[in-house]
Amino acid sequence: MIISTWNIRGFNKPVKHLEVLSFIKENNIDVLGLLETRVKKNKAHRILQSRFRRMNSFTNYNAHYNGRIWILWNPVTTSVSIVEEHAQVVHCQVRHFATGRTFHLSVVYGSKNASLRQQLWQSLSDFAVTGGPWVTMGDFNVVRHFTEKISDTPPVFSELAEFNNCLLDCGLDDLQGTGADFTWFNKHDISSKVYSKLDRVMVNSDWFQHYPQTSAQFKPPGVSDHCPVILVRGNPMFRLMEKLNKVRLGLKNLHNVEFSNIGQRIKDKKVELAQCFEDLQKYPLSEAHINKEKLISDDFLKLKEAETSILIQKAKLHDIKHNDFCSAYFFC
Structure with a gap:
């Protein structure tokens, strides 16, 4: 089973629809979280029904007027049940038909505002008591360590501390990954260039026990300024078959x-x-x-x-x- 999240940074243009369709096909994605779509609610239904009608979908317009998080999944391979929706995170339960395995998934698009991110940390902490295998992934809009940002303006210590304290309370830690070290860059010239690791995959101890062979892959950003991240589960032979x-x-x-x-x-x-x-x-x-x-x-x-x-x-x-x-x- 393959899960992915991608801050697409606007999803109104057909060129991005095609790129996402290509991304899903090339990587055999079962569940995809699209972040920062910037699509108005009255247009979202038309895009989903025409471009992605072969997939089931969920959007969090009920929690935020701009529908910050879209979740798409392949109904042939997977079922997704929404447990909670918030402006910055959607918690759901995922079932993979081929294996019969069930786990919890939280798709995150954190606010750029540190004060508003307090609501995200609270939601994650409250949901952590659910127990069982749990993976949390997406764009958190904050780094964990000072080395995860290159800029004239260093990270704010209090923001790092709040993020790491939340992860400690939730029992979450980064999943080992390959690819880009910095998952977002502002595409400015050298005088104002910024690189940050804003996108990540984090799991709890139950996940490590049930799925020890999982890993994260951070792909080149393509039409966005964020790297898509892919969570791959399976043994080496399974990955060979995918290739x-x-x-x-x-x-x-x-x-x-x-x-x-x-x-x-x-x-x-x-x-x-x-x-x-x-x-x-x-x-x-x-x-x-x-x-x-x-x-x-x-x-x-x-x-x-x-x-x-x-x-x-x-x-x-x-x-x-x-x-x-x-x-x-x-x-x-």
Whole structure:
């Protein structure tokens, strides 16, 4: 079973809809928490029904007017039952059909305001008494350690202390991960560049006992300024099968001659962007690497928008009028 959260930093543009669909498909995501969608409530239903109608969904507009947290899941593999919803966190129970395993999941999008984050810490502390395997993941909008931020302005000690005290009360700790050390960066020039580890996966002791082979993967941010984080559960053979399945999908896409040119350009640019992001992790204050990342990121976004335009043009007029992005063009 594979769970992910991603601060998508706005979810109104079709190019981001396509990127999320591609992300779900490429990584076989069973449950996805989308954060900071910035989508108004009257538009959210239309996006979910047209672009993601094959998935079940939940949004927390009842707890916050801007619907800060969306949860999508594959109803064929997984069931999700909402236990509590708040403005900054949604607590739910997840059941994986293939294994029959059940656990608790908390999807977090913490407030940028330290005072408001007190409500998040209280909600996590109250929910911790539920017991059983529990994973908490998302964008907490605060770091745990001073080394997790590179900026002219250091982290505020009291904010770190409040976060760590909450985790101590809840019995939560970081799950071992691979990929980016800094999960958010502001994409400014060298004079005002900021890197922070705001996104993370944390689990309790019961989780470690039941799922000792789980790990977190922090992927390149792509069309966002936050890294998507993926929680992978399974033995090494299971992960090998996942990788082989990705290769199979890649080979299948090679046969799609109609889109092979722009598709390959996007793939190549995505590899360049991932490599550039990796270099930035090593040399975060290098002006040359910062400028290179901005150029490649802009090129990648332009290619994705061009691909979106081509797909829209080839879709049937009926589908365009009904905002239907679930045609074969998007799921081939």
